[in-house]
Amino acid sequence: MTGSESSPSFRLAYVPGVTPAKWVRIWNERLPDIPLTLLPVSADEAPGVLRAGGADAGFVRLPFDRTDLSAIPLYTETTVVVAPKDHVVAAVDEVSCEDLADEIVFHPLDETLEWERRPGRAAHERPATTEDAVELVAAGVGLLVVPQSLARLYHRKDLTYRPVTDAPESRVALSWPEHETTDLVEDFIGIVRGRTVNSSRGRAQAPAKKQAKAAAQPRRKPAAGKAGSKSGGRTAGKPQRGAAARPKPAKRGKPRRRS
Template sequence: MTGSEDSPAFRLAYVPGVTPAKWVRIWQERLPAVPLSLLPVTAAEAAGVLRDGGADAGFLRLPADRTDLSAIPLYTETTVVVVPKDHVVTAADEVTAGDLADEIVLHPLDDTLVWEETLPGRPAKERPATTADAVELVAAGVGVLVVPQSLARLHHRRDLTYRPVSDAPQSRVALSWREDATTDLVEHFIGIVRGRTVNSTRGRPAPAQQQDERAGDKRGTRRAPAAGKQAGKPARKPTGKTAGKNPRGGSGGARGGKRGRPRRRS
């Protein structure tokens, strides 16, 4: 957590292709007093930024160096090949790596896919510096590019399209943070990403919420009514008609019949 307890803040890193807008919106609705700042980072530097304390949490791509980091895998992306719209590949709904054997397959230096063997197809003379540069080369007719689908969408061009590659390696996106910095705010963001409701028992209130809740408890605390009393009404006293009444239905005094006339003395 950054900032003081009175004015906390939250820094969220994210790699290209990840769109955190939905989670940021929920954060702003639930924690309006805690500003959230976004930090775009490259896939290669994401883990280092978290490890060095440059962000409280972040979305990164797996596999990655997770030394001293916790991570929750969220989803696995479809891998696609980016090609010109008039390319022969577009005739199929899905292709394999073998279908690219005769193509020049570009391999940018910031590639997020881990290939167990060499890339399919023929290598280019030089590796493009970035994925964005590789997309420009595809548009120029130099080769094709294999990337996670979100990156193909991020660098969309009208003259390009893409098709899934069924047997290519895939990229997983995970939410990650430092193991020794699992703060209340980090727990809150984890809950948001996992879809927990605002009243979930697994979430812990943020500092600003804790202060508001404590203040609300003080304002709303009332003394419980004394035993035998109703709220706002005095206890009822027994009436004179029932006081001392004999359980058999008579009064509390001696029993007597009807009172007759006095006898005359002779």
């Protein structure tokens, strides 16, 4: 091994709101010798980081420019409106975009939802980040519509959130460079899709386990009846040529009387 060679590792990017802990734990159980490094990135930065080789794979939000990138959609999030606990929104179970028509609704520059028509009244300035917008909501300046995971990520005790029934939804996907589908990427895809280590496409350790299991099984001995059924090409049970095969002498009858 030369000094320029490095040990294998896996770099995983993820956008705000995604919690990769479960998949990382399974990775560490199956591939303990290959370290996994987490790389937090913004939703806008994630595709560029993957294209530039800054990460082997990443959790991203759809839609995005998928040029040179493969993606597997994983799940869709509920969209919610974040509001102060004393706001009228807190008194209902859910709202529609029309219910927000008279409210100031923030649309931060890092917004992850795609709107045909944004709800509410626009603020004078767009907050730089979702986190900044949450601070403004806490100050009582306006409301914020985001995927539920972001509402949880930036949750405050003085805020609450409710589902927005007719808002666009955000989808989370696993993505990686199209021409860099390595064995380690395949391993991580298998983990995310819930494949077991012994599944047909679960690469890690499965062949070795099958070989070890086969080697541990004792060879079966042939049954006694079958093993002794033939001897020298002759079928057992048939008399062989020799003394035992000589014909028995004919029985003598009683002598006839002469008349």
